Amino acid sequence: MPAILLAVTGTDPQPWEARLRALAPQRDIRLWPDRLGDAADIAYACAWNAPRGLFARLPRIKAIFSLGAGVDHLLTDPDLPDVPLVRIVDPDLTMRMTQYVVLHVLLHHRRYRLYDVQQRERAWREHPQPPASAVAVGVMGLGELGAHAATALARLGFRVAGWSRTPKTLSGIECFHGEPGLDPFLRRTGILVCLLPATPATQGILDLKLLHKLKRDGAAGGAYLINAARGALQIEADILAALDEGTLAGATLDVFAREPLPPASPLWRHPKVTITPHNAAFSDPHALAANVLRQIERFEAGLPLEHVMDRARGY
Numbered sequence: 001m002p003a004i005l006l007a008v009t010g011t012d013p014q015p016w017e018a019r020l021r022a023l024a025p026q027r028d029i030r031l032w033p034d035r036l037g038d039a040a041d042i043a044y045a046c047a048w049n050a051p052r053g054l055f056a057r058l059p060r061i062k063a064i065f066s067l068g069a070g071v072d073h074l075l076t077d078p079d080l081p082d083v084p085l086v087r088i089v090d091p092d093l094t095m096r097m098t099q100y101v102v103l104h105v106l107l108h109h110r111r112y113r114l115y116d117v118q119q120r121e122r123a124w125r126e127h128p129q130p131p132a133s134a135v136a137v138g139v140m141g142l143g144e145l146g147a148h149a150a151t152a153l154a155r156l157g158f159r160v161a162g163w164s165r166t167p168k169t170l171s172g173i174e175c176f177h178g179e180p181g182l183d184p185f186l187r188r189t190g191i192l193v194c195l196l197p198a199t200p201a202t203q204g205i206l207d208l209k210l211l212h213k214l215k216r217d218g219a220a221g222g223a224y225l226i227n228a229a230r231g232a233l234q235i236e237a238d239i240l241a242a243l244d245e246g247t248l249a250g251a252t253l254d255v256f257a258r259e260p261l262p263p264a265s266p267l268w269r270h271p272k273v274t275i276t277p278h279n280a281a282f283s284d285p286h287a288l289a290a291n292v293l294r295q296i297e298r299f300e301a302g303l304p305l306e307h308v309m310d311r312a313r314g315y
């Protein structure tokens with residue numbers, strides 16, 4: 001039987017291996033680097049930040065599965081073979097991201113950071129609590145994750161808009177698209193959520209020029225940024241400048257240009273910044289190993305793979 005290779009760095013492959021073995025005991029599962037065996041046996045690779053050049057050394061590779069929603073970590077390999085690159089789309093991952101987005105929109109909307117400081121000072125002081133219906137949230141990226149998060153925010157009563165590359169229609173969401181749609185989208189947005197993929201077109205998009213266009217005088221009480229997409233999208237010096245000059249009232253950052261975020265980064269200690277360690281939507285092997293195995297079964301049954309990334313589009 002064709003073997004499945006797990007090639008993972010920066011995260012523990014053991015839970016993935018255990019879950020794949022439990023769900024498919026008949027499968028030949030290999031682990032990079034120590035248990036790769038004969039490279040010619042490997043038909044499928046399950047990868048997260050795998051070393052560059054590895055896939056080119058697998059002569060019978062048929063498909064590569066990203067163990068997350070993003071595929072940018074695969075595209076950094078200049079010798080990537082011409083096989084389908086499949087990304088994770090799964091209700092478990094989508095729900096985790098929506099929870100993160102809702103948590104951090106509410107954290108800013110309900111002034112949680114302020115109350116946290118006040119608690120340490122034993123200060124009993126209320127701050128204005130505008131209705132969600134007065135607060136304009138904008139979600140960049142209306143794909144699997146962005147559309148779900150936007151819909152959940154709309155259900156909580158926020159005034160939600162989204163921005164995508166191509167036109168969209170989503171119930172209860174004001175949809176903008178393309179270059180001409182970006183400025184009007186930003187100008188009505190008080191809390192900006194980024195869920196775009198990392199591509200040449202989105203690289204560095206979260207810069208000072210963009211942040212200046214956000215709505216600062218709305219009910220959100222300033223402009224806020226939540227980036228749960230990729231660090232490559234943000235210019236960290238610009239975010240710091242925006243926070244210090246008051247363009248941004250706060251930021252939640254889950255992703256960074258360099259991960260782990262170096263201890264010397266001024267973002268760590270900035271009073272207006274909330275940091276999480278790239279875990280907005282954890283890829284849970286318990287839920288997602290089944291997703292990958294189902295795709296392999298589809299492929300072997302002659303059915304098309306789902307959620308294959310489009311190399312021309314870059315995501």
Ligand code: NAP
Nearest residue numbers: 069070141142143144145164165166197201228229280281
């Ligand atoms: P997706 O389904 O591919 O959706 C991507 C969205 O971005 C689409 O709406 C797309 O527009 C839009 N887009 C792409 N390029 C654009 C551009 N140049 N201008 C405007 N809009 C553009 O991806 P997804 O599954 O929602 O995931 C999004 C990203 O989240 C992933 O790529 C990954 O980097 C990140 N992520 C982070 C974590 C974490 O834990 N921090 C976890 C999972 C995923 P169209 O709809 O017009 O194609």
Ligand code: GLV
Nearest residue numbers: 067068069070283
């Ligand atoms: C995580 O960052 C993912 O792309 O799923």
